[in-house]
Amino acid sequence: xxxxxxxxxxxxxxxxxxxxxxxxxxxxxxxxxxxxxxxxxxxxxxxxxxxxxxxxxxxxxxxxxxxxxxxxxxxxxxxxxx
Numbered sequence: 548x549x550x551x552x553x554x555x556x557x558x559x560x561x562x563x564x565x566x567x568x569x570x571x572x573x574x575x576x577x578x579x580x581x582x583x584x585x586x587x588x589x590x591x592x593x594x595x596x597x598x599x600x601x602x603x604x605x606x607x608x609x610x611x612x613x614x615x616x617x618x619x620x621x622x623x624x625x626x627x628x629x
Contacts (some may be wrong), residue, residue: 550576 550573552558560575591599594614601607 552576 552561561572561576564579565572568575569580570578587596588595598608
């Protein structure tokens, strides 16, 4: 598997982190990505993640939108496993 960094700033940051950790660039990138994922999961609830991803594409939820009731998911799960 190959990861190619084609951005000068990203390359410099990866090299700096590797230097600080006395590790390889690959290990530094893996550590940084794991830390970012953990932080994001801790800080955002799924609806916030969805809003952020939609906003990045110029989209949003419809006003007044209500979440699907939890029992609907249970019914769907039951229907699919039957």
